[in-house]
Amino acid sequence: MTRILTYLCLVGLLIANTAQAQRAKIDSLLGSLKNANDTSKAYIYYFLGKNYLRVSNDSSAMYCNKAVEHAKRDNNEKMLAESLSVLGAIEKYKGNYEEALKYHLKALGIKERLKDEYGLAVTNNDLGILYKNMKRWNEALPYYRRSNELSKKIGLGHAVSFTYNNMGTIYNEIGHRDSAMMSYDSAMYYAEKTNNAGAMVVALANIADVYFADKKYDSALVMFEKCLYYDRQSGDKYGLALSHMQLGRTHNVLGNYKKALAHIDTADMLSEGEELLRERIDILTVRSSIEESLGDTKSAIKHIRAATALKDSLLNEETSKQISELQTKYETEKKEQQIALQNAELDKKNTIIYGVSGLLLLLVLLGYSYYRRYRLRQQDRLQKEIIKQQELATQAVIEAEERERKRIAGDLHDGVGQTMSAAKMNLSAISSDIPFKDEEQKLAFEKVMALVDEGCAEVRVVSHNIMPNALLKSGLATAVKEFLNKIDSKVLKVNLYTEGLNDRLPSNIETVLYRVVQECVNNVIKHAGANTLDITLIKDEDGISVTIEDNGKGFDIKEAKRKDGIGLQNLQTRINYLKGTIEWDSSVGNGTVVTIHVPDA
Numbered sequence: 001m002t003r004i005l006t007y008l009c010l011v012g013l014l015i016a017n018t019a020q021a022q023r024a025k026i027d028s029l030l031g032s033l034k035n036a037n038d039t040s041k042a043y044i045y046y047f048l049g050k051n052y053l054r055v056s057n058d059s060s061a062m063y064c065n066k067a068v069e070h071a072k073r074d075n076n077e078k079m080l081a082e083s084l085s086v087l088g089a090i091e092k093y094k095g096n097y098e099e100a101l102k103y104h105l106k107a108l109g110i111k112e113r114l115k116d117e118y119g120l121a122v123t124n125n126d127l128g129i130l131y132k133n134m135k136r137w138n139e140a141l142p143y144y145r146r147s148n149e150l151s152k153k154i155g156l157g158h159a160v161s162f163t164y165n166n167m168g169t170i171y172n173e174i175g176h177r178d179s180a181m182m183s184y185d186s187a188m189y190y191a192e193k194t195n196n197a198g199a200m201v202v203a204l205a206n207i208a209d210v211y212f213a214d215k216k217y218d219s220a221l222v223m224f225e226k227c228l229y230y231d232r233q234s235g236d237k238y239g240l241a242l243s244h245m246q247l248g249r250t251h252n253v254l255g256n257y258k259k260a261l262a263h264i265d266t267a268d269m270l271s272e273g274e275e276l277l278r279e280r281i282d283i284l285t286v287r288s289s290i291e292e293s294l295g296d297t298k299s300a301i302k303h304i305r306a307a308t309a310l311k312d313s314l315l316n317e318e319t320s321k322q323i324s325e326l327q328t329k330y331e332t333e334k335k336e337q338q339i340a341l342q343n344a345e346l347d348k349k350n351t352i353i354y355g356v357s358g359l360l361l362l363l364v365l366l367g368y369s370y371y372r373r374y375r376l377r378q379q380d381r382l383q384k385e386i387i388k389q390q391e392l393a394t395q396a397v398i399e400a401e402e403r404e405r406k407r408i409a410g411d412l413h414d415g416v417g418q419t420m421s422a423a424k425m426n427l428s429a430i431s432s433d434i435p436f437k438d439e440e441q442k443l444a445f446e447k448v449m450a451l452v453d454e455g456c457a458e459v460r461v462v463s464h465n466i467m468p469n470a471l472l473k474s475g476l477a478t479a480v481k482e483f484l485n486k487i488d489s490k491v492l493k494v495n496l497y498t499e500g501l502n503d504r505l506p507s508n509i510e511t512v513l514y515r516v517v518q519e520c521v522n523n524v525i526k527h528a529g530a531n532t533l534d535i536t537l538i539k540d541e542d543g544i545s546v547t548i549e550d551n552g553k554g555f556d557i558k559e560a561k562r563k564d565g566i567g568l569q570n571l572q573t574r575i576n577y578l579k580g581t582i583e584w585d586s587s588v589g590n591g592t593v594v595t596i597h598v599p600d601a
Helices: 002-013 019-034 038-052 057-074 077-094 097-114 117-133 137-153 157-173 177-193 197-213 217-234 237-254 257-273 277-293 297-431 439-466 469-473 476-485 507-528 557-564 566-577
Strands: 493-499 532-540 543-550 581-586 592-599
Touching (some): 019 038, 038 057, 057 077, 077 117, 097 117, 117 157, 137 532, 137 581, 157 177, 157 197, 177 197, 197 237, 217 237, 237 257, 257 277, 476 507, 507 543, 507 566, 507 592, 557 566, 566 581
Parallel strands (some): 493 532
Antiparallel strands (some): 543 592, 581 592
16 A cells, blocks of 8 residues: 555646656656556556656556546456546547446446435536437436536535536527526636636636527626626636637627727737647637628638648547557557467466366355345345335325325314305394494494404415415416515515426425425525525426525525424325435635425426
8 A cells, every 4th residue: 555655646746737747757657667566557557658648648548447447456446437437438438428427337336335416427427418418318418417416515615616607508409599598607607606717717708608509799798808808807818819719709799890899819929939839720710800800801712721730630630649559559569469378378378277276166155145144035025024114104194194284274264164165254244233322332343343254364375374275276487487586586586497397297296396385485585684595497308306595594504403403204105205315505704505306296
């Protein structure tokens, strides 16, 4: 283990970003490999594969496959998952998205077993990117959401911002512009919260792209100007080049040709200085469009030809690089074949010795394995029965509670409510027959009538709160909306967004989710001191997701559970009944986010 730490420290010291430093880092790892013990090799092969990524994808794949082999032999699941993720990245860069999916899904399964929340946040985001590249929008969205939830849970504010940006691009692609803008606004909120200028620029650029696509060029211009401001603050020359190009393109559409040309001149200078060849193609294309608008046809043709020549040059360069990688791969495989022949001879001699020893050991292990499996089956059967009884008990309690609510609501409406209504009618009927002595006696009678009328209304309100008609007749979305409409917007502004809830859900799911939302909102009103509340209800192929976010004073979750966790436990019990999950993300002074997910039945 000491050797492993030594190798990792050596790798950590070599952090320079230049090609020379990259080569030095690889050389150092190769040098370490010569004297490494078997336990260390998985780590070194993994770091070699990671450092070769985008330098030589074939070399990267070769070393990562070796890392997989050693990790499996050492039963090192963490290193196995990370190596599979790099192999997935290699296939993604090659455009082999289906192969990339296989690697990332294997890595996801391992990380789920290890409960590696950070790794799961990264891999879910990688899977979202893959599905997005394949234009399979509906499959990309759940992975982005899961990455977003995990990033929130473990406090990766910058990652939360980027996943909101990614979700926004999906919504934008499928034409849900409002959802896209909500996601971009959330991305901007978390970027500002973590003071992450890079994430701010991405969010602003995405918002600007939506405005540009909607032909709201003035709004797009404001956003691109903000991008430019943050790029200047961070000194990001790549970002500056892109921001100047987008400003040039927008000014061109607005007819501000001089401003457009000034921005494109700056973008061209930055792209040339930083050797941003791909970006320079777009910049030259925009320049040609501006010059065409100015009537300078000669310059416009010159620059569009320059863009075409640069594109052809890049294509030739990529082709040469692929040929070089193939040559390297051939030479590497040739050397490996020679080593494999030598190892085969040695393996042949050892096989007989290992075979006899292995047979004896196998017999012992088979006996122990049989006994172990028998014990595990018995324990598993007992555990399943305990869980089943707990679920039945929970189900019975919740169903009994809802039946009692319906009974009380019915009794109030049909019993007390009808009696109060009858009393009002009888009083109204005899009012004309009563000879009032004076005006004061008449006013007293009218007050009695008003009290009876108020009592009828109160019975209706209580009955409706216990079992809303909207929930029984129209479904979850309508019932929640009616409940929220009763809240005074001057005290608490509530924003509700629903999606995919046009069809009715099973009654038990609708009832439980309505009660949970109702309880959460009441908690915000009573305890949070918030003035804004955002509620999102989304039904998709993965199930139902509910997010309740307020800007209140927040609370310490651990302390709340220790002192008085009955309310939180009741919510947890209801969601467990639906085999779902509920998570709280809160701290003192930072508001509260409640995230609920109920899988599709």
